[in-house]
Amino acid sequence: MITTEPIGDWTWEITPDTAEAKASRAAEIAVAVWNILARYELAVSVGKVDLSVRAMHGTRDVRLDVRGLALEADPLAPGTALSDAVARAESFEGDLLTGLRVQCPGVWLESGGRHRAEQLFTVQVDIWKSDLVVVTLETYSDAWLTMDTREREQPMIHAENAPRLSAALQAVSDLLGGAPEPGDPNRHATPTTTGFEDLTVEGPAYADSWGTFGVPTRSRRLLSPLPRTENEYEDTTDHPVRYFTVQRDGRTLGYVWASTGDNAAGYEPRTAAGDDAFEVGAGWVLRLREAHGRKLDALEALDWLRQAPPRPDLGRLSEERARETPSLDALEELSGRY
Numbered sequence: 001m002i003t004t005e006p007i008g009d010w011t012w013e014i015t016p017d018t019a020e021a022k023a024s025r026a027a028e029i030a031v032a033v034w035n036i037l038a039r040y041e042l043a044v045s046v047g048k049v050d051l052s053v054r055a056m057h058g059t060r061d062v063r064l065d066v067r068g069l070a071l072e073a074d075p076l077a078p079g080t081a082l083s084d085a086v087a088r089a090e091s092f093e094g095d096l097l098t099g100l101r102v103q104c105p106g107v108w109l110e111s112g113g114r115h116r117a118e119q120l121f122t123v124q125v126d127i128w129k130s131d132l133v134v135v136t137l138e139t140y141s142d143a144w145l146t147m148d149t150r151e152r153e154q155p156m157i158h159a160e161n162a163p164r165l166s167a168a169l170q171a172v173s174d175l176l177g178g179a180p181e182p183g184d185p186n187r188h189a190t191p192t193t194t195g196f197e198d199l200t201v202e203g204p205a206y207a208d209s210w211g212t213f214g215v216p217t218r219s220r221r222l223l224s225p226l227p228r229t230e231n232e233y234e235d236t237t238d239h240p241v242r243y244f245t246v247q248r249d250g251r252t253l254g255y256v257w258a259s260t261g262d263n264a265a266g267y268e269p270r271t272a273a274g275d276d277a278f279e280v281g282a283g284w285v286l287r288l289r290e291a292h293g294r295k296l297d298a299l300e301a302l303d304w305l306r307q308a309p310p311r312p313d314l315g316r317l318s319e320e321r322a323r324e325t326p327s328l329d330a331l332e333e334l335s336g337r338y
Helices: 023-039 080-091 157-177 209-223 275-293 298-307 327-337
Strands: 007-012 048-057 060-072 096-110 113-128 132-139 240-246 252-257 265-267 323-325
Touching: 007 157, 023 048, 023 080, 023 096, 023 113, 023 132, 023 157, 048 080, 060 080, 096 157, 132 157, 209 265, 209 275, 209 327, 240 275, 240 298, 240 327, 252 275, 252 298, 252 327, 265 275, 265 298, 265 327, 275 298, 323 327
Parallel strands: none
Antiparallel strands: 007 132, 048 060, 048 096, 096 113, 113 132, 240 252, 240 323, 252 265
């Protein structure tokens, strides 16, 4: 499964060997870690970079906050978006916290197939008062685990993917001069210096942690930009559901659905599609609210969505007729897995 919160993380702390660490050093480290991940296809083009600078003693004193810069082929070359942002970051003086975060699309393997997630890893580099560098690597896939986040053993998937993660962690440690500090055990898994503990030995902390925690977290992210309202359908059902696939530019971004047995309807983002799945999904939720305001029941709303195409930036419904699946859980599984 692909999650919107980390499955696990690893941290390296570095004392700079120069008098002062600057934003350019953070960028150099982030790009170097990216290149290691790319060696194992754990990072592929095109990544997104956020860069911020804020005062150490005043978190609201933000000097710079740029988001969504493209990680270009040679991102530190003069004239690139990242190098320009780094130059701006280095123009500030004082006790500062500089943070650079890279969202890494990447590939996981399953039964010989290759699957892309728009946020397989993130790389975070923080510079504290120019004298401490902290590098954090997070992953958002359970492909490295012996059991997935729905508590199912997956020996073949683990065998295909875990060695890639282990090799990347070792290479990053070689780059940074020491082994990482694994993150704390969490609701999904327990990180180690070489990957993750074997869940088949101790068992997971929670049964179906993805369904218990991942799906609600994903829903909160989807709805957080929207105003609160009571003008909407129920968001859960025990009945089979019918759904359409939302596509844009040939990519599946999510699924809009309606219950066959009660007045429930909604949108499930395809987590692997990344930010686009949630941005587009907010528009489909608003369209469902419009259908609810028209006094349409859930299945009527689904038909209305098919007959009244949205503006192009929301994508299109790819099927002529709605598909049906035995449960909402099955559709959530589809949207979170591939």
